[in-house]
Amino acid sequence: MKYVVGARGSQLSIAQTNWVIDELKKANPDAEYEIKTITTKGDTDNRPLFTIDQKGIFEKEIDKAVALKEIDFAVHSLKDVPSELDENLILACIPKREAVNDVFISPDGSSLDSIKPGAVIGTSSLRRAVQVSRKRPDVTVKPIRGNIETRIKKISGDNYDAIVLAKAGITRLGLDVKHTELSTDDFSPSPGQGAIAIVARADDSQTIEMLKRIEDADSRLEIEAERTLSDFVDSGCRFPVGAYAKSNDSDITLTVTAFSVDGKQSLHVSKTGDKNNPKSLGKSAGEELRKKGVNDLALNWREKVEEWNKT
Numbered sequence: 001m002k003y004v005v006g007a008r009g010s011q012l013s014i015a016q017t018n019w020v021i022d023e024l025k026k027a028n029p030d031a032e033y034e035i036k037t038i039t040t041k042g043d044t045d046n047r048p049l050f051t052i053d054q055k056g057i058f059e060k061e062i063d064k065a066v067a068l069k070e071i072d073f074a075v076h077s078l079k080d081v082p083s084e085l086d087e088n089l090i091l092a093c094i095p096k097r098e099a100v101n102d103v104f105i106s107p108d109g110s111s112l113d114s115i116k117p118g119a120v121i122g123t124s125s126l127r128r129a130v131q132v133s134r135k136r137p138d139v140t141v142k143p144i145r146g147n148i149e150t151r152i153k154k155i156s157g158d159n160y161d162a163i164v165l166a167k168a169g170i171t172r173l174g175l176d177v178k179h180t181e182l183s184t185d186d187f188s189p190s191p192g193q194g195a196i197a198i199v200a201r202a203d204d205s206q207t208i209e210m211l212k213r214i215e216d217a218d219s220r221l222e223i224e225a226e227r228t229l230s231d232f233v234d235s236g237c238r239f240p241v242g243a244y245a246k247s248n249d250s251d252i253t254l255t256v257t258a259f260s261v262d263g264k265q266s267l268h269v270s271k272t273g274d275k276n277n278p279k280s281l282g283k284s285a286g287e288e289l290r291k292k293g294v295n296d297l298a299l300n301w302r303e304k305v306e307e308w309n310k311t
Ligand SMILES: NCc1[nH]cc(CCC(=O)O)c1CC(=O)O
Pocket: 049, 077, 078, 079, 080, 148, 164, 165, 166, 168, 169, 192, 193, 194, 195, 196
């Protein structure tokens, strides 16, 4: 049996898709896989890419090709996949996820703590920008555009001294760059960071069964808790929260952080619950955040995001 796999043309997407195919081949030695690259709006639109309204720009066109049976399944970075998929599609498989944390990359190996005052730090994410400013009010944070390789190249020029990226991105690309890890306490990751999502047609039980052989149960539970929390917050006030869940043998702990856009206020919730009920954990963490006044923090985020995007 031969499967046609959809990926974006970006190096990260191709690297992730090749990783998935290697894993699938180990689990399904008789199957063959062929990559079909599809250029998406996210690949041609060069603005910083975290805008809440733009969620899905990378995926929609590829998912459409799955729905239209032009391809059999699609490989995405989960954190870029919107919570609502087309009704004929499902998140058929969540393989074992990579590190969830962010990293700080500078040519001379300086860390966020040690970099010189006045340094210029690039990030595409306003949430990361706020977190940088909270740790180091004496540096300047600037939006940075382009894919991961382009952003890394920009720190060898005159405009940026360092950048912040998801660790999973550089690991998956196999990039050998000097970096220091940022703690998830200071840099609460985007829900789903580090995880890959494989989207298939809900009625294609044969493909789903083949994909399920590389499912990682813990990664699935963790991302379900994170995405439930994110939807819960999003339904009340649309702004980014950091969230990550970690499971052990019996429990799962969900840690959530939200900031005001000026970085002055923050809210933190950490909740442990039954591993078999990640959605209920996500919801109860969301309720607690709401009780603590998360809606007040949402103020001005949207305006600032738009402003940041125009820079
Ligand atoms: N939004 C872009 C994006 N989508 C997935 C990754 C990295 C891999 C991952 O987080 O799973 C990145 C780059 C980044 O956030 O630095």
